Amino acid sequence: MEIVAEGLAFPEGPVVLADGSVIVVELAAGRVTRCWNGRTEAISDIGGGPNGAAIGPDGALYVCNNGGLDLVKFQNARGPGHEGRIERVDLSSGKVDRLYDRCDGIALEAPNDIVFDADGRMWFTDLGKTHDGIRTASGLFSALPDGSAVTAINRHAVSYNGVGLSPDGVHLYIADTHQARLWRYERKAEEQRPTWVATAPGPVGFDSLAVTAAGNICVATLYDGGITTITPGGQARKLDIPGERYVTNIAFGGADMRDAYITLSTTGRLVKLRWDEPGLELCYNG
Template identity: 65%
Template sequence: MDIIAEGLAFPEGPVVMADGSVVVVEIMAGRVTRCWNGRTEVICETGGGPNGAAIGPDGALWICNNGGMAHLGETGPGRIERIELATGHCERVYESCDGAALRGPNDLVFDSTGRLWFTDLGSGHEDVKMVGGLYTVSPDGGTVTAVNRRSISYNGIGLSPDQRSVYVADTYQARVYRYDNRAEAQQPEWIATGIGPVGFDSLAVTEAGNICVAMVMGGGGVATVTPQGVVTQLSIPEDPYVTNIAFGGADMRDAYITLSGTGRLARMRWDEPGLKLAFNG
């Protein structure tokens, strides 16, 4: 692996930009940072806990912000934020669904129509775990619609190549689920479970439709899950918290991976090309 940046405060949410840079969030520092080889530049101080990130149809960077960590003294409301990359201006766009506050928005993706999909990991303190869910917003920017309000710990999210399916990863269950791309309440279809004592974090989909899920807790790495449920796992012993993977490069075979425990962004060549996202910066 090549190390692109280090000294980051628990980086996640890599977004590979057209100019070759990679934008990441730093959860523990409450900021968004652009990375080049050996150089970093702060784009925005969001506060809270910025998590998943994606370029929207408007060219802005959209962020899931979980509100922050209790032990850091900040537990503001979970929200979806929009950042103008040129100026760093940040605005809160969504904070609730049907009058109920979002708890811990975690990751997000846009389909080609501009529909937003995002997960909520939930929240917890001491021995209490508040459930999260899967949500969507129509391309016209309307209200937030709940697809599932009773998930355990939804984290990563992505779309199949034909965009008919929405994939989500559940951290504590180490499972991948599938939903239909439609804005109504649904029960998920189980696809696969990780091998061994691992947790699933963020994910990216390949051009062939395989689901690459970053692994945490039981040993860092990346699990590749086929749509049929076959699982293989690549160990990355350099860090126990491999939290995100995103694809880029001319042939889409450059995998950018966040090594969050050691505060690094790495790049490695992947054995198949990643799927190009609907929007890029």
């Protein structure tokens, strides 16, 4: 593995840009950071607990913000200023605009990961919050990037985390952290129930994911750290990354889309390795 950046404060949500740089969010620092050639540069002090991120159709960065985490107790921060929300970051100025913090009058809990489809619509997960022995509901949502409309697809999930589109754009794949399950949805902005795809064996959890050009789903795997690759038919294999419990994200880039950028969050590193198949190009990362 090649170390792209280190000393990061629980990095998540890598976004690979056409110029070869990679944007990550630093969850523990409330910051959006650009990484390249061993260097880092702060883009925005966004605050809260930024998690997943994606480039939207207007070229801005859209961020799922869980509101903040107490990384000592590993539970969610509560109270004013710690609301879960979806935010837009202007990459040239660092300006942050809040787009959504509720849906149908119900507050978002802890938005976690996000992807844009070819129509410019965003799809994002809400992991739910854990605090003082209480676990709140998780879910999947869809929204327009101008802040005008958000729809609940499922409000009754356990712990939805990673989200990605199939190569034909027909389906969404969702990783459930605590159940270590992969689910499939229709790409329809309406209430629906998912189809089960696979469950990982062993004492692991699922985090974020990325899809390959062939349609395989690569899921960052927690506790016994690594990347679990699952076929659309449910067959799974795992690449172990020894010594790292929180392998949290994977994103593809490079000229042939075979550079896999992986966040190793507990050790504060963004690393790169060569993957055995090309990743799927995202709609707006050009």
